[in-house]
Amino acid sequence: MRMEVLSIGEAASRSGVPPKTIRYYEEIGLIAPAERLENRYRAYDENDVQTLRFIQRARRLGFSLKEVAALLGLYRNRRRASKDVKRLALARVAELDRKIAELKAIRNTIADLAERCHGDHRPECPILDELESHAH
Amino acid sequence: MRMEVLSIGEAASRSGVPPKTIRYYEEIGLIAPAERLENRYRAYDENDVQTLRFIQRARRLGFSLKEVAALLGLYRNRRRASKDVKRLALARVAELDRKIAELKAIRNTIADLAERCHGDHRPECPILDELESHAH
DNA sequence: CTTGACCCTCCAGCTGCTGGAAGGCCTAGA
């Protein structure tokens, strides 16, 4: 694999992570500080792009930056134990299940209220009444 | 209804909205600046508590502060049209449906990967491989 | 040689709070 030198913009378009976000990741230490060219431009290679893609996919799956950092560590560690990765993944699934259930409950509450609301020019609407007086 | 004067702490415990959050709501203009006693303490009454409860319930239903502001406006407007309220509610439902579907997809992706991961001391784990190479 | 597209750093802001510092006030007990 030839190690072509990529600018931050090129690394961005190849990885899907915007330049600003790449700099941010560097700033918070998620990725190592990039090499610099003589003009102080950051220089990347395909490995960096790969890492950025890894990060982006993990982020898309809803892993927090802290979790992504952990995953990156496991990813880079050849002696990695799949137990740790699985633990992170299952924790994320549990969290998602909790969140989904919560959103569903809220969704149904609002949908019920909306159904009982005329939705015309008349002022009667149980949504506001509910918000006003519902004893939770 | 007697208009007992309540301190911010009392208003907080009666409404369920913490003092800091009440001050914050005042700061961003969600609620009107509170009257002040001679010692500069904020003074509230039952009406204010009612409003805070309204806000809290709307927040629990996941309405953003902007939406809450709109709901408050409609709530206070006697000539309010239920159409506007319903529109807000349905928009929220649609947004929730979108979010729920998204989280479900993510959840299933991670759960699938976790299932195929040994979860022991062995290094093989498709989760990392997927993050590494999955062409999205 | 100029124009425009990059790149750099630094600072501010987004949402919705929350914590803490530094100070004022008020009540109760010793």
Added chain:
DNA sequence: TCTAGGCCTTCCAGCAGCTGGAGGGTCAAG
């Protein structure tokens, strides 16, 4: 009367995870 504590006040900072902009430097094309 003093003091301890628990309120209250303001202001500043920080959480996550970026994103936008200002004010500059650099570079390649025409």
